[in-house]
Amino acid sequence: AQSVTQLDSQVPVFEEAPVELRCNYSSSVSVYLFWYVQYPNQGLQLLLKYLSGSTLVKGINGFEAEFNKSQTSFHLRKPSVHISDTAEYFCAVSLTTSGTYKYIFGTGTRLKVLA
Amino acid sequence: DVKVTQSSRYLVKRTGEKVFLECVQDMDHENMFWYRQDPGLGLRLIYFSYDVKMKEKGDIPEGYSVSREKKERFSLILESASTNQTSMYLCASSPLGTLYNEQFFGPGTRLTVL
Numbered sequence: 327a328q329s330v331t332q333l334d335s336q337v338p339v340f341e342e343a344p345v346e347l348r349c350n351y352s353s354s355v356s357v358y359l360f361w362y363v364q365y366p367n368q369g370l371q372l373l374l375k376y377l378s379g380s381t382l383v384k385g386i387n388g389f390e391a392e393f394n395k396s397q398t399s400f401h402l403r404k405p406s407v408h409i410s411d412t413a414e415y416f417c418a419v420s421l422t423t424s425g426t427y428k429y430i431f432g433t434g435t436r437l438k439v440l441a
Numbered sequence: 442d443v444k445v446t447q448s449s450r451y452l453v454k455r456t457g458e459k460v461f462l463e464c465v466q467d468m469d470h471e472n473m474f475w476y477r478q479d480p481g482l483g484l485r486l487i488y489f490s491y492d493v494k495m496k497e498k499g500d501i502p503e504g505y506s507v508s509r510e511k512k513e514r515f516s517l518i519l520e521s522a523s524t525n526q527t528s529m530y531l532c533a534s535s536p537l538g539t540l541y542n543e544q545f546f547g548p549g550t551r552l553t554v555l
Contacts, residue, residue, distance in 0.1 A: 335481065358541050360543060367450075367548070367549075368549070369445070369533075369546030369547050369548045369549050370484075370531070370533075370546040371546065372544075375541075375543060416483065416484065420540045420541070421540070422540065427540065429474075429486070429544070431483045431484040431485075433482060433483035
């Protein structure tokens with residue numbers, strides 16, 4: 327069965343420090359990969375996505391992610407975080423299996439940036 | 442600017458009431474989705490629709506139904522609300538070619554069933 331795992335439910339980090347949010351997926355078919363961010367009391371918005379081509383994908387707000395097919399991972403990184411990056415981050419995959427479209431979200435990682 | 446709007450940000454209902462959650466998108470998207478979001482469980486798909494009057498069950502459709510009479514509007518209905526349906530409900534839309542397109546989300550409706 328297909329699944330998305332975000333191992334860290336919460337990640338505290340000091341302002342201006344680097345951060346990595348981990349995402350691993352399990353699938354026997356090809357997938358497309360996404361990262362979304364949810365600020366407090368808001369819906370989700372797209373940070374970045376990987377469809378094909380270069381495995382390093384750059385997104386909005388200085389975030390980037392690297393697709394690693396052998397490790398089935400799509401970790402999100404930022405070299406220097408700001409207080410405003412405090413939010414919940416969701417990894418997602420889309421795929422088709424047995425003719426059915428599926429869009430699967432991870433359980434989320436709550437990033438808390440400390441002053 | 443693309444927009445998905447939901448009829449209420451906060452809603453409080455009583456057990457057994459019929460509840461309607463409305464979602465409207467202005468992007469002429471074919472696909473629309475309803476999710477519920479619970480702490481530690483992420484987003485779980487309730488129903489989605491790929492065209493007017495078309496619907497497909499998601500992962501947790503029990504206790505819910507949907508209606509899509511117009512392309513821009515997708516309604517989620519709780520026929521008889523129960524306390525275990527207290528949750529954040531998120532609506533989303535996407536254009537055709539769903540596999541590689543992002544979903545656009547509304548701000549969410551936080552529903553409390555007493």
